[in-house]
Amino acid sequence: MPVEFLSDDQAAAYERFVGDLTRSELEGFFLLDGTALDLIANKRGAHNRLGFGLQIGTVRYLGHFLTEDPLDVPWSAVEYIASQLDIADPSVIKRYTERQPTAYEHSWEIRAAYGYRDFADPGVHDPLVEFMSARAWIHAEGAVALFEQAKAWLRRERVLLPGVSVLARLVAAVREETDQRMYRTLAEAAAGADVELPLRLRDLLEVPEGKRFSELERLRKGPRRDSGLAMSGCSTPTPTSAA
Template sequence: MPTNFLSEEQRRRFGHFTEDPDEGQLAGSFLLDQTARRRAMATRCARNRIGWAVQLGTIRYLGTFLNNPEEVPAGVVAWFALARWLYQRAWIGNERPTLLLDLATKRLVDKKVVLPGVTVLERLVSGNRERAEKRLWATLAAVKVGSGSAGPRRCPPAVAAVRPPVSTRPASPPEPPPRASSTAGAP
């Protein structure tokens, strides 16, 4: 019985992207859950985060790592870049979901990426808005406003950066307002 029954073309295609994944495949293999996002965020820089996420999606989709990670279709990289961009927009702003969807659509069209289905984009927008909101509430919950009558106050560095420095000198009394000279009764 022959052991080498695949053609050279079949061998070349094995473990590689033969075409761009469709919207269902993108959502099924390349959508990161909370644990995967945390692991991706643990990498050192944005480029590594996207690379890690792409490799995870690739192993889910193909069942193997690519020999050359640069062989990932542009649509896959655009998917992760769009998800990251949407999360940043949701974190720094309070834009309506419909506006975020319109902005995401424009971004994909500008980058010449085939649009996924509208429900895929809806899930991406709402998921990123939800993540940003959870992060906001977790950040606010971590801020200690006061710990009783004698305890120190602690605030996040961003809040501390905008507070005026506390002076150690005693405050001087306010100066009285200047007296207005009256010329109304003068001859």
């Protein structure tokens, strides 16, 4: 997967819960609102009510549902939801997956009630790219920071997160386009200041015949002594004329 800029831990945290949840995370993502309580009230059995509540908290926190195993959540989340629903025995959650279609049906009910959209839906891609492009241009954010900003935007807009590699590719593409835009802007500014400046800058990248380093690399090293002779040796050579 093209997620080289993400660590294994970061990629894992994108797809599932990693470690326990803090009190603030429980209150921020697993606190049941009026809509949730109304939906849960219609569910038969404590295990279905508890499972439904967990799925609401899961999609809020992760940005997607745990389709393979909706019970792969921290136990603290189970207990927190159970306490809100007055379910004395949280272990009843084990029965939630006895009927396989139940969790799937609940996820679609939650999507409809809260207005969640798929990543591929119209009206998602272009606004997201516009948001990321602005962040990359104004804040010069690195790939990981931009990836996290994209995740936050999708969750705010109630868009279900795509696979980690899908979002990573989009982040990489946006950063590449932003870099190219910056290069074009700098080149145009340099040419506007001095027509020959782009040529002189280009020549700094070339390795002169018989030398091991480019002029840019030589200038980066700076003088070894604080003397006039050493300083003059670091001056930029006369630029080559344009052909």
